[in-house]
Amino acid sequence: MLDWRWFRRLTLRLRTLFQRNRVERELEEEFQFYIEQRIELEIAKGLSPEEARSVALRAIDGVEQRKEECRDMRRMNYVDDLMRDLRYAGRAMRRNPGFAALAVLIMALGVGANTAVFSVVNAVLLRPLSYRNPDRIVTLTNRPTTDEATTGLGIRLVSIPNFQDWHDQNSSCEAMAYYRGDEEAVTVGSTAEYAQVTRVSPEFFRVFAVEPILGRRFTAEEVKPGSGGALVISYAYWQSHFGGDPRVLGQTVGGLGRPLPIVGVLRPGFGFPDKTDLWYPINTVFREPTANSRGGQNYFAVGRLKAGVSLEQAQSEMTLIARRLERQYPEFNIGETVFVTRMRVEMVGDVRSTLYLLLGAVGVVLLIACANTATLLLGKATARTREVAIRAALGASRKRVVRQLVTESLMLALFGGALGLLLAYCGSKALVGLAPADLPRLSEIRVDRWVLAFTLGISVLTSLLFGLVPALYAATVDLSEALKQGGRRMVSGVGIVRARGVLVVAETALAVVLLSAAGLLLKSFEALESVALGFQPKKALIMKATVPAPIPAARQFFEDMLPQIRALPGVLAVGATMALPGQIGSMATGPYFFNHLPPQREWPAAPSAVISVVAPGTFRALGIPLKSGRDFNDGDGSDKPLVAAVNEALVRKSLPGENPIGRTVFCLFDSAQPMTIIGVAGDVRERGPAREPMPECYIPYRQHAFNGPTLSIVVRTAGDRSGLEETLRRLANKTSPTVPMKFTTMEAMLSENVATPRFRTLLLAVFAGLAVCLAMAGIYGVMAYTVGQRSNEFGLRIALGASTNSVVRLVLRQGLALACIGLALGLAASVAGTRLLKSMLFEVQPNDPLVYVAVAVLLGVVALVAGYVPASRAAKIDPLAALRQE
């Protein structure tokens, strides 16, 4: 009922608003009718028509006034007033273009930076994934309760037998699948190259509810274990490799065990996981080596919740299943549980905190911009005292004056917002360029209607924020005082000076907080860059190569290649490894034991080591120091006794104080054979510069199977390596024409490792710089204003014999006082606030005194520079001119 009334009222208001002409006409007609009726009545009483007319008009007592009352009743005037205010604001902006341009520019910077960051936050954190019912898609991870066995990925994946139990026992998901993706060597036509290939279990596409736009998904026959398999390709791959030709169906792609026929092309935009090019059913073309092993935790799992099943219900069911599996197979599943997470949340992971940090920082910049604009407006409010006084004298209510001034701010803010949107458009492009390449959903960043709504929202909000205080101040004008004073002199309110001081202190304090945060991140990033990695990334060329052949033949390729590369001029050392330091994705870990191999149930509790399959010479090529014993050599062949090298971290952890050389070690990788330790290498930060070295066990590539048969050849050169890539490519093609290869450098790989910290450090530094500039402008503005206000006083002082130096000091002292209060408040806020940064800092404490000292010094310099120009102007005041004014 209440709603109905509300609705009716709204329609009436809207009618008044949008059909103004009609409403006006009706009003006119209604009055006309009334007057005519009255005239008729008076004529009937015996008056002449003229007399009757004047009586009728007198009775109604002013038709126009009555109409206005009716309009008032309809609350139409708000709109009229608004239009009038907007026109007036437009005129005011044209009259004072410099001021308007400055205010618009400041707000555009603030709003633009916010919009740009929000467009990233919106795409990465807020917008739903572009799948059908995306909130029902979940990831299932198998996390150990202890940290001991954490792999590079920080989670344990699921084994196939465990997954089967999850799949068969749960009733929460309508589809559940596991998958494993890798960069693999494929041949399309006659070219050998890398493609992102994912092996998926039967229900994979049902989880994402994704349909092919061409062809079909896999048939039941094609997903059966041991069947011939088939291939579904991504839209992007179809376009880039087959030119979008519909005759792609039935063509084959080689290199994946046997030529696989393409049966379907998926819709554009689908490339889960990791921009996959090709999908084929798992356990078909080749059987997963760990298909029956509960210890083989190598697979990712995803599911689609049934309609109406909540995340909590699914989680509690999966917890029950995990507990049951733990009891049933304690040797594999002890201490492990299943986490059900919405895919959107899981995908974003630790990027979330970085993005929120940036959003917070950029919000602070906006606040500073608001404070700045508010000080500008306050300055203007004094200049406009007379205008406001005249308006008030003519009968404008205080509310009305405030409304008009706020409308002007709104107009400034909207212009600022529009310009800001333009800046944001370029800014978000720059952000995408700077962002780490592995930032999820990077390609989805754009300015959409949510971003537009955000911009409009913050523009309006900020206009109130910076416009209301000056407007309220301007409206409390002492009429007679203001009118008495001549037009030329401004009213110098103590209140205004104080208000501007407070605003400048506030913006300085906010800038200090941003500066401190940026300083901490910078220091941390520097520490990250200069951390001892344990190897020499400079001048190391990496050539990744995959041999499309089973292991013995694949090994032959590398055995042929390595000596040829070593013989090249300018090459200092050559090696090859399965996983380079920092390359977490292809890193293998496993438990290790000394002397004898314990029963299987004790394996999960054992300490684990990174297991690296390497070629002889790798230590030298990567610059890893050999601490004792020897490197592998060509004599460590498959027919010789098995050998291994360990790192110092492993010795420290498991054999403290002992000589490891000659000891027997078991590393569970491709076999559980005993190996003799022949050397100890220095520690390497395998998981990137931010994480401590793990125990590591090196094993020679000739004695082991390796990753799919892919190795990264490491070539250390003396100096210039131009042309080396071409030479290596030629050598490889001569050795085997069907080997795809990829080149990079160790330095480029490292740079990817620290891409996220670099991104946030850079952006925060930019925001802090912006904040300092705005604060500097604020200090300058206040000082310039004060000097203008007190020019007579300064003139008098100079006339009475004050030296220019003392005047300069006087002005500077005031600026510094404001800056110091701001600094003190800002530092206090920083000490409290930068705690939040703790997880992002590397080897730097949130309350690092050096950073705060640097911030203080920088701010002092900024305050001096900002105050110097007004101060020197004060010193140049002509005492005569100042006195004459008095």
Added chain:
Amino acid sequence: MSKPADLVQGTLDLLLLKIVALEPLHAWAISQRLKQVSGDVLQVSDGSLYPALHKLEQEGWIKAEWKVTENGRRAKFYSLTRPGRRALERETANWERLAGAISQVVRLSEV
């Protein structure tokens, strides 16, 4: 013409609602009807009638439509809406309470 009795504050709404409740009328007829039923005691000034009607319409208590009068002229007829009827009941009850209270006070015998 004798000066009409001043209307008690807020009673104009009540009177207009009541008149319109009887049958849909245009503004002129409303003012005539009011004079007529009150025996010329209550009279709205021509000037204050319109703003009052527009206010009631904006409140959603009465609605207006253009109709043709008995002598063939187009005029805006006001009629009561459902929320208007409830408002009328409310206002009537209020008035009766107030009027009762006032008459009790004025009837007190003086000693």
